[in-house]
Amino acid sequence: MRKFDQIRGMALERKGSEAALEEAISAHDHARDISALGDDRILAEFSKRVFQAGFNWSVIEKKWDGFEAAFHGFDIGRNAFMSDEDLDTHLQDTGIVRHATKILSVRDNAIFLSDLAQEHGTAGRFFEDWPSSDLVGLWDVMKKRGARLGGSTGQYALRFLGKDSFILSRAVVRALSDAGVLEGKATSKGELRKAQEAFNAWAEETGESYTRMSRILAMSVPD
Known part of the structure; x- marks a missing residue:
């Protein structure tokens, strides 16, 4: 080598x-120290990278204020209980990209982060404490327990969160x-x-x- x-x-x-x-x-x-971030900011970062995957990144950036508004500032509890009615509302919202499975990933990743918070105090603490010497293990956790966080999507999410990766x-x-x-x-x-x-x-x-x-x-x- x-x-x-x-x-x-x-x-x-x-x-x-x-x-x-x-x-x-x-x-x-x-x-940066990910443990200092609110878990809502982690959900926001995951969501941004999911919506950018296979799409023009600049379009998502330009619409991001609309995403923040539509998903209630990416509040974990609010999005973990996304209802069918909420989904219908999102699918009619021109302020975001109306992609049903990506919208549902916000709910599923809110549940994932909520579970991590219950297990580790905060989801941020979980990501901060995971050693960079086993990033592939962290990618595997994100792929299995999260939604649409496999491959490069999860890798870029960690990089933009501030994980040494x-x-x-x-x-x-x-x-x-x-x-x-x-x-x-x-x-x-x-x-x-x-x-x-x-x-x-x-x-x-x-x-x-x-x-x-x-x-x-x-x-x-x-x-």
Whole structure:
């Protein structure tokens, strides 16, 4: 497996300078203490990424005030009890994207977060305490217990929440393949585990965060 210093050197060469590389890394670093967030903000972030999946992200951003209003500020209790009448109201609301299964995911993820809050005090505490050395385990929990949070949707949700995490974007997967970590797509449990183990080894080697390493990997290969 390639040493991370070599990968960083490739990214530096592509960006042209230390300053340009650092600016590109920092632009996507949203690190914060998730336990300090209200669980409504976690539901809002999950919902935004679910609605953006397969859709133009900018459209969702422009409509986001409408989403906040329609879903009562993403109050966990209110959305966990979304009724058939509530669903009908949402499906007639032009202030949001009227996609029935995605709308229902707000209810299902409210239930998921409510359950986590009962188990851990707050859902934010659960996500904050989960070790970045087992992100693939966290992805699995989100996929099984949440709604539409598998794959890149859940990965981006964690990144924007502020979790120290890597994202298996096409660029990162390509960089991992070039580094001798993966063979093809990172879809099977075995390949996901290989990716996690590589990041864990590089974290020990460099002391870098998982988020920064993910960004450096993405920038080490052609766009």
